[in-house]
Amino acid sequence: DGGITQSPKYLFRKEGQNVTLSCEQNLNHDAMYWYRQDPGQGLRLIYYSQIVNDFQKGDIAEGYSVSREKKESFPLTVTSAQKNPTAFYLCASSSGDSYYNEQFFGPGTRLTVL
């Protein structure tokens, strides 16, 4: 299960706090993604990055921010502006060099707001 890692596995946050979720990959992939998973709603795209120093908003970017300073790292910050942040967060990566790239997922971080 190596290749793409996320930390921490579980995260608890008080209301009003910002928290940062880590995502690292050693697959030499150009593209990286953040998804949010809620029960019965599948995977919804928060942000994605196709190359270093470039990223795009996904479908539910409000209340989240990202950076892509290194090819292997794509951290996600959940800000206090995100009204309902309790969810399971999945990071993924793909080689990004064609339209048919498999996305590889990390093990996920479960965030709970207390």
Added chain:
Amino acid sequence: GENVEQHPSTLSVQEGDSAVIKCTYSDSASNYFPWYKQELGKRPQLIIDIRSNVGEKKDQRIAVTLNKTAKHFSLHITETQPEDSAVYFCAASFFFSGGYNKLIFGAGTRLAVHP
């Protein structure tokens, strides 16, 4: 807008029976359709995918069919086993200006295979 609908949301079968999960997509330009399996508490993993220039693809007990005209694709699992029990997600690729592409996922199907 970009949308992938997946049905059914839950599916219960007896071991040895077949299971079929169906998805429809909204963008006729979509050309890549992966299926992911997510076991309880684990990460989604790709089980099969199909490109738009192919109508059907098989891998042992699983197969995927694509009807581009109708904009729908289906996952078929034959001779189901208890270890097939999981949540299955379909996805379709969407493209937009700047050369970016992304996957839109269906809401998932929870498959239960009973011994």
